Amino acid sequence: MSYAGDLTPQEAWDLLESNDGAILVDVRTEGEWNQIGVPDLISLNKDVHFIEWVTAFGPNAHFLSQLAQTGVTPGDERPIIFICRSGNRSIGAATVATEEGYGPAYNVLEGFEGDADLYGQRTINGWRLKGLPTTTFGAGE
Secondary structure, X not given: OOOOEEEOHHHHHHHHHHOOOOEEEEOOOHHHHHHHOEEOOXXXXXXXXXXXXXXXXXXXXXXXXXXXXXXOOOXXXXXXXXXXXXOOHHHHHHHHHHHOOOXXXXXXXXXXXXXXXXXXXXXXXXXXXXXXOEEOOOOXX
């Protein structure tokens, strides 16, 4: 594994709650943030950082510079937790962040929406279905 590891949604929440320096980066698309919702960290007095891993034009060439804008720097050892829809794109983000000296960087297993059921609906697991805080207000801003 080329990043710090995988966390369940609850483990991600617990790390965000227990570590003041830990941040959450949602790497889904702006459309997903606006249409589906986003994690809500207001009760932890934290912001979710929104950085698309893939844009409408392909891989986000500005991903690392946008990650730096969150306030983390390579070598500062602040935990960075990456989340996407189902836990796949966030692996790429965690891997690249680790390669560039950020982190420890983690991937959220199951992602925000979780795995698809037999009918293609996301009803099995994920941040939202685990009952962790979500919102639609301010997504993608």
